[in-house]
Amino acid sequence: GDACPRIELRSLTKASGVAHNRLSKLYLPSGTVSARGESKESSTDVLIRAGYIRKSSAGIYSLLPLGTIIQRKLMAIIHRSMSMIGASEVSLPALLTPTAWQATGRWANTEIYKLKDASESEFMLAPTHEEEITTIVADEVSSYRQLPVRLYQIGKKYRDELRPRAGMMRGREFMMMDLYTFDTTVENAMATYEDARGAYDFIFKSIGVEYAVSEADSGSIGGDLSHEYHYISSAGEDKLIKCDSCDYAANVEVAASFPPEEHAGNPFEVAVTYGLLDDGTLLVIYHPPGRKVNENLIKRELPTYQMGEEDPVGSVVANGDMMLQKMIRIYDERVPENSSLPDLPIQVNIGNITTLRFPCVEVDPENFPNEQCPSCEGGVLTASKAVEVGHTFYLGTKYSKPLKATYQSKDGTQQIIEMGCYGIGVSRLIDVIADVTRDEHGLCWPVSVAPFEVVIVTKPKSEEISDAATTLYQHLTDAGCEAIIDDREDKSFGWKLSDARFLGFPANVIIGNKFLKTGLVDVESRRTAEKVECKIDEVPERIS
């Protein structure tokens, strides 16, 4: 009998799901609850004050335990949606060599963090992973039989953002989910694109915050198909035009990053920094690629612009002609018919830096003209600030061609793989969800991502209440509810009540003096502030 080997499958990780059930055991450095309702406080600042995150430096953040729980919940939704469309998870390096980026022409991109090792070899911190994943797939795939391939990851990205001032919404280091798809034909790539959009709808519907989808202007990205997913928020840096009677939406933000075009080896290659002047003029500064435009020049040209202010300033590296056309198009769109503005651009040369000035009309979100909707009859358009939370791209052969990702087709010919790429800003989502759902009492998470569903708030220093909380915790856990006990003894009961609202879990159960006298607890909805009284064992049925 002992000749038969036993395979031990019980893994240690299964035993590690020990739930935190007490706030006192969770690392939660709470701020002062008193200064609530400051309307100007950013959601990032609220997240810091509530103990979810910490700021390391401009655009770089640490997640504390409550922050990581939200991130994990977002990741779980994403993993589910990715498995629904048959995508497999990978984990690609953050530290890359420039080889593939030189091949695609993107090494000149100004947003890349570049570094050298001790032997002066060049490296970069990955701002995105098209080059890396395409290289992997190009090495492995040789036949149509190996396609389609769908690969995704959730990992850190690094971008030298010119204006990292939207808190965690615009990080220089941030968490992104990125999916890359590889197909044989355009037709198959289109079907994949629709699958990915289905996955996006699953993700954004699961999160449960209202979102808008806009078809990106195909003119600006060379005819590629692309959609952007936005949350409406005053903290946003995009401007979204939405129709009130159909689902038409478009992003008109002048400072949006224009995707870099194929500019490898192009003699017209330039970098462009652009911004809007106070008098409504669009300022365009052309300068040598590979580095940012001198900050002093921006200050001279945009005298009212302070690094860290509201003015939209963006930067791209692109084919000079393409960029010029794009600017002229913006100019055309923004100058109203019959206006008496002069025929510009005026060109100013400062050394090897060229500055173009276009008169243009800034789209004012408050007073956006009620034009007729281009997609339905009689719809009225409104403009609002918005945050881009996701982006889908049909890429065609943009990366597969320069990186030689090819396959042998059924008929024996060599073909180039058709690609798509899709990104969702996970750390941006934490911040923007916080922003659009919060109220004057603090954070107010949707159930989908709330770190806990219920917090049991106990009056300190009572053994009877502490025992009742433990019993209630057990009832809630048995009912499949994620609960936590606020058993912190060093805080007053009143402080704990407002902190519970500030932390923003969907339901609060309050065990205080009333319980000692009558055996009743208060069950309170964080969002609506509706309250019911009930006995401990009735609580689970009050929370659905």
Ligand code: ATP
């Ligand atoms: P933006 O227009 O805001 O600069 P992007 O168009 O450059 O974003 P993509 O390259 O499309 O961003 O990346 C995919 C997703 O990653 C975006 O939709 C966004 O949600 C997120 N993202 C991009 N840049 C940042 C950033 N600096 N910090 C946090 N999330 C980001």
Ligand code: MG
């Ligand atoms: Mg964008």
Ligand code: MG
């Ligand atoms: Mg960007």
Ligand code: MG
């Ligand atoms: Mg984008």
